[in-house]
Amino acid sequence: MNIKVNTNLPITASPTTPITKFAIAAAVILVLFAVPFFVSGYRSFQIAQIMIYAIALLGLNLLTGYNGQLSLGHGAFFAIGGYATAVFITQFVIPYWAVIPVAAVIGFIVGFLFGFPALRLGALYLALATFSLALAVPQLLKYKKIAHITGGVMGIMLQKPAVPAWLPINQDQWLYIFTLLITLIMFLLVRNLLKSRMGRAIIAIRESEVAAKSSGINVALVKSVTFGISVMYTCVAGALSTILISFVNPDSFPLMLSISLLTGVIVGGLASIPGAIYGAIFISLIPNLADYLSKSAPGAVYGACLMASVYFMPKGIHGLFRKIYDKLLRRKEVID
Amino acid sequence: MSDAPILKVKNVQAFYGSIPALHDVSFTVAKGGITAVLGANGAGKTTILRAISGLIRVAGVITYEGKSLVGRRSDKIAAGGIAHVPDGRGTFGSMTVEENLLLGAYTRRNKKEIAADLALIYERFPVLKERRLQTAATMSGGEQQILAISRALMLKPRLMLLDEPSFGVAPLVVKNIFNILRTINKDLGVSMLLVEQNAEVALEIAKNAFLLETGRVIVSGTVDALLADDKIRHSYLGY
Amino acid sequence: MEAFIQQVISGLVSGAIYASLALSLVMIFRSSGHLNFAQGEMAMFTTFICLSLIGWGLPYWVAVLVCLVLAFLIGSVLWSFVVKPIANVNLLSPIALLIGVMMIFNSLAGFIWGHDTQNFPSPFEFFSGWGSIYIADHDLGTILVILVVTIIVQLFFQFTKVGLAMRAAAENSTSSYLVGIPVGRMLSVGWGLATVLGTLAGVLVAPIIYVDPNMMLSALIYGFAAALLGGITSPLGAVFGGFIVGVAENLIGFYLIGTDIKMSVALILIIVTLLFKPAGIFGKEAAWRV
Numbered sequence: 001m002n003i004k005v006n007t008n009l010p011i012t013a014s015p016t017t018p019i020t021k022f023a024i025a026a027a028v029i030l031v032l033f034a035v036p037f038f039v040s041g042y043r044s045f046q047i048a049q050i051m052i053y054a055i056a057l058l059g060l061n062l063l064t065g066y067n068g069q070l071s072l073g074h075g076a077f078f079a080i081g082g083y084a085t086a087v088f089i090t091q092f093v094i095p096y097w098a099v100i101p102v103a104a105v106i107g108f109i110v111g112f113l114f115g116f117p118a119l120r121l122g123a124l125y126l127a128l129a130t131f132s133l134a135l136a137v138p139q140l141l142k143y144k145k146i147a148h149i150t151g152g153v154m155g156i157m158l159q160k161p162a163v164p165a166w167l168p169i170n171q172d173q174w175l176y177i178f179t180l181l182i183t184l185i186m187f188l189l190v191r192n193l194l195k196s197r198m199g200r201a202i203i204a205i206r207e208s209e210v211a212a213k214s215s216g217i218n219v220a221l222v223k224s225v226t227f228g229i230s231v232m233y234t235c236v237a238g239a240l241s242t243i244l245i246s247f248v249n250p251d252s253f254p255l256m257l258s259i260s261l262l263t264g265v266i267v268g269g270l271a272s273i274p275g276a277i278y279g280a281i282f283i284s285l286i287p288n289l290a291d292y293l294s295k296s297a298p299g300a301v302y303g304a305c306l307m308a309s310v311y312f313m314p315k316g317i318h319g320l321f322r323k324i325y326d327k328l329l330r331r332k333e334v335i336d
Numbered sequence: 337m338s339d340a341p342i343l344k345v346k347n348v349q350a351f352y353g354s355i356p357a358l359h360d361v362s363f364t365v366a367k368g369g370i371t372a373v374l375g376a377n378g379a380g381k382t383t384i385l386r387a388i389s390g391l392i393r394v395a396g397v398i399t400y401e402g403k404s405l406v407g408r409r410s411d412k413i414a415a416g417g418i419a420h421v422p423d424g425r426g427t428f429g430s431m432t433v434e435e436n437l438l439l440g441a442y443t444r445r446n447k448k449e450i451a452a453d454l455a456l457i458y459e460r461f462p463v464l465k466e467r468r469l470q471t472a473a474t475m476s477g478g479e480q481q482i483l484a485i486s487r488a489l490m491l492k493p494r495l496m497l498l499d500e501p502s503f504g505v506a507p508l509v510v511k512n513i514f515n516i517l518r519t520i521n522k523d524l525g526v527s528m529l530l531v532e533q534n535a536e537v538a539l540e541i542a543k544n545a546f547l548l549e550t551g552r553v554i555v556s557g558t559v560d561a562l563l564a565d566d567k568i569r570h571s572y573l574g575y
Numbered sequence: 576m577e578a579f580i581q582q583v584i585s586g587l588v589s590g591a592i593y594a595s596l597a598l599s600l601v602m603i604f605r606s607s608g609h610l611n612f613a614q615g616e617m618a619m620f621t622t623f624i625c626l627s628l629i630g631w632g633l634p635y636w637v638a639v640l641v642c643l644v645l646a647f648l649i650g651s652v653l654w655s656f657v658v659k660p661i662a663n664v665n666l667l668s669p670i671a672l673l674i675g676v677m678m679i680f681n682s683l684a685g686f687i688w689g690h691d692t693q694n695f696p697s698p699f700e701f702f703s704g705w706g707s708i709y710i711a712d713h714d715l716g717t718i719l720v721i722l723v724v725t726i727i728v729q730l731f732f733q734f735t736k737v738g739l740a741m742r743a744a745a746e747n748s749t750s751s752y753l754v755g756i757p758v759g760r761m762l763s764v765g766w767g768l769a770t771v772l773g774t775l776a777g778v779l780v781a782p783i784i785y786v787d788p789n790m791m792l793s794a795l796i797y798g799f800a801a802a803l804l805g806g807i808t809s810p811l812g813a814v815f816g817g818f819i820v821g822v823a824e825n826l827i828g829f830y831l832i833g834t835d836i837k838m839s840v841a842l843i844l845i846i847v848t849l850l851f852k853p854a855g856i857f858g859k860e861a862a863w864r865v
Contacts, residue, residue, distance in 0.1 A: 070667055072674075117850050123666040124610050125849050128799055131612070135796045136842035145832075255792065259674060266671050300686070303678030310661055310672045389753060410752035419753075426750035428743055439743050442736070443755035491754065 041172035053280035059233025065270035068206030073130030075257030076137035081238025086156040103239035111231025115224035134258035141250035155249025269316025348396035375548035419488035423499040429473030440490030478509035590821020595776035596798030597813035606765025615791030616680035622777035650770025695781035812857030
């Protein structure tokens with residue numbers, strides 16, 4: 001009997017078993033926890049920054065990759081998270097670890113409120129609106145009339161967080177561990193979200209809003225909630241960033257930040273959780289590497305990588321790895 | 337009427353991406369004649385017209401006035417004298433009636449002749465003259481169909497491809513439109529390939545016809561012969 | 576009162592700049608349905624080329640003419656070879672691509688010409704005597720040029736065969752092919768012309784804000800605001816929008832909120848327009864295909 005077997009593995013289904021996945025994840029997490037005790041404080045700081053970017057990218061990816069709403073202005077939300085954190089710590093004397101949930105809530109509310117009017121805009125116009133947000137926010141942050149809260153052009157300086165007394169580690173290591181813990185929580189949350197009914201609704205809307213609506217999904221609500229969650233993630237990232245650096249000022253959030261985030265999501269891989277990690281590594285590395293070439297180089301490298309992704313790697317680095325992995329796996333089947 | 341067909345289609349396979357939509361389709365359109373393409377929804381009738389106009393990928397032979405059309409760009413095919421009135425009419429909704437008509441004459445150079453033809457169209461179809469400066473999208477289905485056919489005429493075609501001209505048009509207006517088509521064919525000698533779901537109206541003006549089912553030609557011949565055969569008439573034409 | 580007039584005139588001048596950027600954005604949107612995020616950077620790049628040409632001894636008008644021709648080539652090549660291959664894949668790809676192009680032009684300019692601000696000559700010295708104490712010669716000349724160009728563009732789209740064909744190609748490419756319009760070539764021409772308009776904007780604004788790689792970044796957002804407000808499909812509307820944005824920005828900045836957050840005026844205008852009348856004042860509502 002001639003049975004035709006489909007060896008064309010779809011790129012969405014993972015070829016690894018759940019146990020393998022769990023083992024790999026556990027190993028990686030263990031290594032991550034061990035890192036700050038083996039490397040310099042500066043290196044820990046750098047890796048923590050990558051994790052912060054990863055959280056922000058998760059947020060943007062949720063909105064743009066999984067839900068299909070294009071945002072060019074997530075740098076502005078990053079700024080909101082950062083500034084909210086600084087303001088709450090200095091004005092209301094809240095401990096740094098308590099500000100994270102506050103930033104999350106603020107982020108969700110801002111995102112949800114922005115998401116509502118965004119419902120009416122087609123992709124092109126949403127891109128335009130968020131682009132203007134990205135440009136306007138740094139200027140707004142310098143506004144003299146609210147400088148008594150925002151610190152104006154000078155920004156706000158914070159005290160570095162104190163290590164909990166019962167932990168025998170230094171400050172750099174504590175900041176790193178703290179960031180790692182939050183990152184893990186955020187990753188877990190988004191993974192569960194995407195596997196839930198809400199997650200399927202989010203993806204369905206990207207595929208076809210009309211079809212989603214006819215299946216009984218409350219498209220307006222889901223889209224707004226997605227915007228809310230997306231901004232929530234980015235605000236948490238901004239909050240962490242401020243805590244890590246202990247400083248905010250308007251120039252930390254230029255248009256380039258929004259563009260970096262978008263680049264990270266596209267190069268890392270749209271609609272993929274590992275993509276957020278790859279993207280974060282990408283946008284952390286490139287400025288450092290490209291700086292050696294020339295002052296102008298980072299922009300050109302971003303631009304070139306963005307263009308290359310659109311042409312050759314529409315599924316990003318994650319998609320590329322998947323392709324390679326699938327090809328290897330198929331070769332293995334033939335040998336067996 | 338000369339014997340050489342103006343359009344010859346032979347062993348044509350058409351693809352939407354990698355999915356085949358037409359299998360081994362062959363037929364001809366006589367010069368000055370009207371050939372009807374009949375069949376149910378999804379049979380591939382629209383696909384045939386798109387294949388001729390170069391809008392989709394084709395394998396096989398398509399010759400128009402002896403020259404091959406396969407692989408040529410659509411605008412070049414149109415410039416060769418083939419006017420395709422697509423399904424849904426394809427009018428430029430945001431533009432005025434007059435702008436639509438002028439666009440039909442895009443491939444022509446002689447301004448005087450274009451102006452004369454425009455005047456002629458307005459004479460023949462007063463409804464278009466009334467709505468000269470009105471945006472096309474605001475017109476009724478029947479009016480848009482007349483506009484679409486007029487736009488095709490402005491190209492000064494030798495072959496017209498019509499995709500379901502009766503669609504979405506009131507029955508009385510359908511009769512009017514088909515009278516217009518018959519007149520165009522008789523007076524101007526324009527050959528026609530007419531795709532229609534409404535077999536009855538189509539066969540009133542066509543001389544030849546063939547039937548498509550899932551991308552294949554299952555019956556073909558002169559209209560007289562087809563109508564005379566009761567079995568074919570009952571099973572395929574439904575009356 | 577004098578301050579008010581000053582602000583209005585100043586607003587009209589910057590409005591003229593926004594208007595010309597808006598014109599090029601409208602041109603691209605009208606001819607291909609895309610928003611070119613790289614428009615500002617391309618204009619900046621060609622303006623720099625113009626500056627170099629002048630520096631090498633070319634007379635002002637020759638340099639400008641050469642640059643306009645170059646701009647046309649850059650624009651049409653950009654469409655034909657860079658954007659067209661991925662134009663219809665999805666909505667995100669062209670936007671991401673154009674942002675990439677934007678960054679490359681920005682970096683390239685910085686690499687070639689450095690990041691210091693430089694002077695750019697003005698051709699309107701011979702106007703002296705026309706202008707009064709309220710308005711500089713260059714500003715007056717700029718406004719006049721923009722108005723003339725706008726009228727030419729509007730006439731072009733409305734009354735010429737090519738203009739009609741370009742509008743058709745943007746609205747319905749299939750039907751355009753079927754009437755014999757070479758759609759690809761139309762889009763290429765549209766982008767070329769749009770880049771020419773952008774370069775015009777750059778050359779006109781350069782004497783006022785000086786030339787450096789970032790000169791067009793903020794102007795771009797004003798251009799978008801102007802184009803949206805006036806109607807993204809209408810050249811006349813875009814120019815009208817430009818003047819409104821310029822004057823509003825100046826008046827609101829001067830009387831209400833202070834000049835340092837003027838850009839938020841643009842932002843708010845954009846958001847309000849998108850919410851209440853996405854087609855703008857003069858634009859026609861576009862039907863979005865499902």
